[in-house]
Amino acid sequence: xxxxxxxxxxxxxxxxxxxxxxxxxxxxxxxxxxxxxxxxxxxxxxxxxxxxxxxxxxxxxxxxxxxxxxxxxxx
Amino acid sequence: xxxxxxxxxxxxxxxxxxxxxxxxxxxxxxxxxxxxxxxxxxxxxxxxxxxxxxxxxxxxxxxxxxxxxxxxxxxxxxxxxxxxxxxxxxxxxxxxxxxxxxxxxxxxxxxxxxxxxxxxxxxxxxxxxxxxxxxxxxxxxxxxxxxxxxxxxxxxxxxxxxxxxxxxxxxxxxxxxxxxxxxxxxxxxxxxxxxxxxxxxxxxxxxxxxxxxxxxxxxxxxxxxxxxxxxxxxxxxxxxxxxxxxxxxxxxxxxxxxxxxxxxxxxxxxxxxxxxxxxxxxxxxxxxxxxxxxxxxxxxxxxxxxxxxxxxxxxxxxxxxxxxxxxxxxxxxxxxxxxxxxxxxxxxxxxxxxxxxxxxxxxxxxxxxxxxxxxxxxxxxxxxxxxxxxxxxxxxxxxxxxxxxxxxxxxxxxxxxxxxxxxxxxxxxxxxxxxxxxxxxxxxxxxxxxxxxxxxxxxxxxxxxxxxxxxxxxxxxxxxxxxxxxxxxxxxxxxxxxxxxxxxxxxxxxxxxxxxxxxxxxxxxxxxxxxxxxxxxxxxxxxxxxxxxxxxxxxxxxxxxxxxxxxxxxx
Numbered sequence: 001x002x003x004x005x006x007x008x009x010x011x012x013x014x015x016x017x018x019x020x021x022x023x024x025x026x027x028x029x030x031x032x033x034x035x036x037x038x039x040x041x042x043x044x045x046x047x048x049x050x051x052x053x054x055x056x057x058x059x060x061x062x063x064x065x066x067x068x069x070x071x072x073x074x075x
Numbered sequence: 076x077x078x079x080x081x082x083x084x085x086x087x088x089x090x091x092x093x094x095x096x097x098x099x100x101x102x103x104x105x106x107x108x109x110x111x112x113x114x115x116x117x118x119x120x121x122x123x124x125x126x127x128x129x130x131x132x133x134x135x136x137x138x139x140x141x142x143x144x145x146x147x148x149x150x151x152x153x154x155x156x157x158x159x160x161x162x163x164x165x166x167x168x169x170x171x172x173x174x175x176x177x178x179x180x181x182x183x184x185x186x187x188x189x190x191x192x193x194x195x196x197x198x199x200x201x202x203x204x205x206x207x208x209x210x211x212x213x214x215x216x217x218x219x220x221x222x223x224x225x226x227x228x229x230x231x232x233x234x235x236x237x238x239x240x241x242x243x244x245x246x247x248x249x250x251x252x253x254x255x256x257x258x259x260x261x262x263x264x265x266x267x268x269x270x271x272x273x274x275x276x277x278x279x280x281x282x283x284x285x286x287x288x289x290x291x292x293x294x295x296x297x298x299x300x301x302x303x304x305x306x307x308x309x310x311x312x313x314x315x316x317x318x319x320x321x322x323x324x325x326x327x328x329x330x331x332x333x334x335x336x337x338x339x340x341x342x343x344x345x346x347x348x349x350x351x352x353x354x355x356x357x358x359x360x361x362x363x364x365x366x367x368x369x370x371x372x373x374x375x376x377x378x379x380x381x382x383x384x385x386x387x388x389x390x391x392x393x394x395x396x397x398x399x400x401x402x403x404x405x406x407x408x409x410x411x412x413x414x415x416x417x418x419x420x421x422x423x424x425x426x427x428x429x430x431x432x433x434x435x436x437x438x439x440x441x442x443x444x445x446x447x448x449x450x451x452x453x454x455x456x457x458x459x460x461x462x463x464x465x466x467x468x469x470x471x472x473x474x475x476x477x478x479x480x481x482x483x484x485x486x487x488x489x490x491x492x493x494x495x496x497x498x499x500x501x502x503x504x505x506x507x508x509x510x511x512x513x514x515x516x517x518x519x520x521x522x523x524x525x526x527x528x529x530x531x532x533x534x535x536x537x538x539x540x541x542x543x544x545x546x547x548x549x550x551x552x553x554x555x556x557x558x559x560x561x562x563x564x565x566x567x568x569x570x571x572x573x574x575x576x577x578x579x580x581x582x583x584x585x586x587x588x589x590x591x592x593x594x595x596x597x598x599x600x601x602x603x604x605x606x607x608x609x610x611x612x613x614x615x616x617x618x619x620x621x622x623x624x625x626x627x628x629x630x631x632x633x634x635x636x637x638x639x640x641x642x643x644x645x646x
Contacts, residue, residue, distance in 0.1 A: 009314050009322055009352070043310070045525065048329045051342075051627050053532065069326045071311050073560060074397070074497065074524035 001026055001062035003033060008069045011044065024060070031056040033066065045071035077177035080201050082194055084272045085124070085183035089194075089201035098177075100582070102134030104160040105554035105596040106178055107149025111158055112599045114180075117606035121153040121264075122241050122271040128181040130171070130232065130277065133556015135575060137172025137287040138295065141303040142558040144169035144372045146232070146249060151607070152263035154243040154431070154473055155490040155515040158603040159263035160553065162519075164371035165249035167230040167277075168556055173284040174198060184272050191273045195225070197280040206275040210239060213424035213461070214248040214256040217276060225278050227254055233276035235426025236461040238266030242471030243491075244431040244460075245270065248423065251371040251380075257393045258371050261428035262517060263492060264473075290581030298574050305564035305571070307376050315379040315560055316368045318351030320397040323524065325350050327401070330532065331627045332502040332524070334494070335405045336447055337437035338487045340626045341498045343405035353412055354381055354395055363388015377560050383416045392420040398518070401496020402433025407440060408447030417450055421457040427471070432457065434474035434486070434493030442481035485619050490515035490609075497524055499616055500625040500632045502532050507542035507634055510614045511642040513600035519559060521545030535634045539641050546642075551593030601646045614639050 005020045012018025015037065022036055031041050041056045046069040048054070054066070079092040101109050107129040119125035128150045135143040146168035152159035171179070174196065185192070193206040209217050214235045221231055230250050237245035245266025248256035269275075289295030306312055314322045324346060327333045331341035343349070358365035358381055365384035370377070371394070380394035395416055403422075404415040422429045436453055439445060444466070445452035459467030469480045474493040478486030487494045492515030499506025504523025512520035521542050523532070530537035548566075552559055555572065565572055569586050576584050620632045 008325060009318060010310070046326050046330065048326070051329060051331050053330055067325075067329055070314055072314065072323050072326055072525050073311055073562070074320075074323055074518060074522040 001028070003028070003060050003064045003066060005033060005037065005066045005068060007037070008067060011039070011068060011070050028060050029056065030054050030058050030060065030066070033060065034068070039068075045069045077172070077175045080176055080179045080196070082179060082181045082201060082203065083183055084181065084185050084192065084274065087185070087192070087203050089203060091200060100592070101554065102136070102177060103131055103145070103147040103554040103556045104149070104162065104550060105592055106131045107147045107160050108158060108596055108599040108603070110178060110180060111149050111151065112603045115151055117151070117603050118608070119151060121151040121156070122267060124183045126151045126268055126271070128265065128268050128272060129178055131178040132168040132172040132176075133554060135579070136168050136556045138289070138299060138575070138579060139286050139374060140299045140575065141306060142372070142375045142377055142561040143556050144172070145553070145556045145558055146171070146260065147553060147556070148247050148260040148265050150265055150268045152265070153241070153267050154264040155492050157490060157515065157607055157609055158513055158600045159265060160514070161247070161260035161262040161265055162553055163247070163249040163258040163260040164558065165230070165251045165258035166372055167232055167249050167279055169372060170230045170279045170281040170284070171196070172287060173281050174279070179277070181272055181274060191275050193221070193276040193278055194274060195278050195280070198283045209275055211236065214426050215424050218250060218254070218256045221276060221278055222254065225280060228280070228282075230279040230281070231256065231276055234266045234269050235424060236463070237426045237471055238270040239275070240463045240468070240471065241267040241270050242460065242468070243267055243476070244428050244435065244471050244473045246426050246428050248426055252373050253369070253393060255393065257423060259423065259428070261430065263514065266426050287579070289579040291578045295575060295578035298571055298578060302564065302571050302575070303374070303376050306561055309563045311563055312377055315377050317355055319354060319367070319379045319381050319394065321351035321354055321395065321400055323351070323397055324400060325352070327497065327524070330501070331625070332497045332532070333405055334401050334487070334496050334498050336408050337406060337441045337485060338494070338498055341501045342627050345410040346405060348411050349400050349404045349415065354383065357412060358383060361386065361388050364390040369393065375558070377558070379560055383412070385413070391416040392423060395419060398496050399429040399433065402430050402493075403436070406433050406437045406496070407453060409450060410448055414450035418453055418457065421454060425457065425461045427457070427460065430495050431473045431493045432470070434488070435470045435477040438474050438477045438483045438486050439470060439481065441485060442483050444481070486617060488516060489616060490613055492516050497522070498625055500620055500630050501628050503535055503632065503634055504530060504532065504538045504541045504545070506616055506632050507538045507639065507642060508546060510616055510639055511542065512546060513597065513604050519549060521549050533628060533630055535638065538634055539638050543642050546597060547590060547593035549593070550596040551589055554592050554596055601643055605646065611636065611640055
């Protein structure tokens with residue numbers, strides 16, 4: 001299946017463009033997809049799909065769009 | 076510990092107490108709240124002679140520690156009717172600490188109702204001087220006049236027209252390293268308390284004062300350097316330097332907590348025009364005075380501030396921040412940062428809390444006083460606050476009074492104080508903090524944003540414990556004078572903080588002492604509010620948030636009163 005990953009803020013600075021279309025296995029999790037981009041789950045903050053925050057083990061669906069943010073604090 | 080300076084506005088006297096009034100182990104918010112609890116009758120009129128106003132640097136102020144020079148300002152709040160501590164960055168906290176001052180306590184008020192004063196503080200002590208010539212000026216003109224008189228390097232706390240007119244949304248402005256009144260102890264109307272004492276400004280000249288040295292100064296210096304390095308190495312720091320507090324706009328909007336059109340939605344269709352990335356683009360693209368990365372105090376290695384320029388590169392405001400963008404941007408339907416910057420600059424100059432005024436204008440827009448997204452109308456209304464027209468006076472009392480006067484039920488307030496830019500229906504941990512903090516609705520009292528994986532933001536379960544822990548932690552940081560943006564290394568391990576306290580004071584604190592400091596501080600505040608007549612019935616969000624579904628998740632606030640009572644079960 002195909003998922004789209006949009007890296008945000010400093011994560012996008014590290015990987016130019018910051019937007020990736022990936023072909024992944026059907027039962028791929030958030031953690032799988034991050035690994036494909038060379039990111040550990042601990043290095044990122046919010047991962048958002050369709051307005052909802054995801055966790056490492058959440059399974060993705062074909063056509064998902066993930067926004068991946070670095071760790072953030074409200075000030 | 077340092078000295079306590081007592082300023083009596085009736086006797087026009089300044090005296091000093093050398094042992095910090097016996098309040099050992101307290102600084103910043105812990106100290107302001109202790110003094111207010113001990114010395115202010117909780118039932119007093121907050122704008123009457125019996126209220127007191129306290130300025131206090133944190134326990135770690137003045138030691139050249141990064142981001143640790145925040146200044147706490149305390150008193151009884153005219154906005155909430157409860158205790159208040161609001162803190163600000165800028166240069167004055169470190170200056171007072173270097174001068175050896177733990178607290179300045181301002182008491183009573185002058186006999187003549189047109190007699191205005193300023194307090195000059197330097198290494199020889201404090202002096203009250205007449206200030207009639209600067210009354211009526213905004214904060215920028217006030218600071219310019221005082222710098223002509225006392226030198227460019229003087230640190231200044233002052234009020235604008237809103238504070239002079241005793242408006243409940245009035246802030247206390249504090250000068251930063253640009254020597255401008257850009258930082259505000261904004262919340263709870265402490266500017267009005269200062270106005271009620273007819274104290275226009277506090278001017279601090281720390282010439283001749285040097286860094287505070289520690290009981291074990293070599294160890295202290297090593298730990299101070301290590302702490303700065305830990306912050307520099309933290310991945311959050313680079314985001315805050317480049318994109319500022321507004322780095323979270325896109326994230327907050329994407330998860331549906333970004334207040335929009337008087338808290339009627341958690342997502343704004345123009346949010347991408349209001350992001351930290353956009354601030355960066357504008358500050359670097361327009362050139363001139365624009366700068367995406369400035370600090371408010373020295374030292375600070377985070378540098379979350381900015382100088383936001385107009386199209387010609389001239390400074391409009393410093394610093395454009397997340398809460399202001401939420402409340403005066405999306406909450407008012409503003410579609411670009413230039414509009415937010417104009418409103419922010421007006422608030423800074425009049426001496427107004429941007430959160431309270433953004434919420435008040437949102438309520439006013441719902442009442443039909445202005446159109447959503449109309450920056451000219453919003454600016455005109457803010458100018459009416461400065462002019463103290465009848466409408467301006469209503470708005471200047473904040474969102475709750477504005478709602479009451481114009482018949483709008485949907486005023487986003489707790490204990491009379493407006494909510495910051497996280498809708499509590501979709502970030503329920505913040506709903507618990509807003510409802511149960513002794514401060515009224517306040518994100519800095521315990522912000523659940525960023526607490527990933529611990530608790531689901533949309534569910535009630537777990538929010539009470541999350542909020543309690545965050546509130547105690549925030550009260551501890553506020554007592555040390557440490558910025559919440561410096562919290563990450565402390566969350567991971569508070570040992571460095573404990574060491575710095577011990578190396579500085581020669582104490583034998585442990586991690587437990589440190590968290591006790593937070594608990595004790597909140598305890599002083601809950602006790603003051605109890606004496607002022609607050610009950611558990613005050614620990615609620617406004618009714619509509621329990622019934623009106625918030626898009627896009629279509630959720631209501633559903634933490635029950637019984638659960639809420641478990642935040643502070645012993646009080």
